[in-house]
Amino acid sequence: METENNKQVVKTFFTLLNEKKMNEAFELLSEDLHWWILGNIAVSGDYDKRKISLGLKMLHRSFDNFLFSFGDFTAEGNRVSIILESHAKRKSNGKSYNNHYHFLFTLKDGKIEKVKEFFDTVHAVWVEEA
Numbered sequence: 001m002e003t004e005n006n007k008q009v010v011k012t013f014f015t016l017l018n019e020k021k022m023n024e025a026f027e028l029l030s031e032d033l034h035w036w037i038l039g040n041i042a043v044s045g046d047y048d049k050r051k052i053s054l055g056l057k058m059l060h061r062s063f064d065n066f067l068f069s070f071g072d073f074t075a076e077g078n079r080v081s082i083i084l085e086s087h088a089k090r091k092s093n094g095k096s097y098n099n100h101y102h103f104l105f106t107l108k109d110g111k112i113e114k115v116k117e118f119f120d121t122v123h124a125v126w127v128e129e130a
Helices: 002-018 022-026 049-062 121-128
Strands: 029-037 045-047 063-076 079-090 096-108 111-119
Touching: 002 022, 002 063, 002 079, 002 096, 002 111, 022 049, 029 049, 045 049, 049 063, 063 096, 096 121, 111 121
Parallel strands: 029 111
Antiparallel strands: 029 045, 063 079, 079 096, 096 111
16 A cells, blocks of 8 residues: 555656646655756756755746656555656757656655656756757
8 A cells, every 4th residue: 555655646746746836746755855866967966855846946947848747657665666758848949858767766654755866868968058
């Protein structure tokens, strides 16, 4: 039962982000959140709840119609793995953004406590260029 509940928390998190219900989405994040993003680009590194919340809000400010579409879910115990794809258009230069992600979530007491985020950093940098 815990595994299914954890999968639902993750699905709800991304659904709320897609609906631009940011504050509701952020309520699913633990106060002790640790979010790590792959790579050596500007957004790579470690984030706490405040910093990742600001970063996720920037997605909707920087892109038109930023949406995640769901792929595979796998869950075991307190961990949920999800494959996602994003679609958007960069406001500053009109480039289409279509990235692919793997997220590994760790949950505790119904809240997202740890996240490891993997995505195509080359594509992310390309869409930033003028």
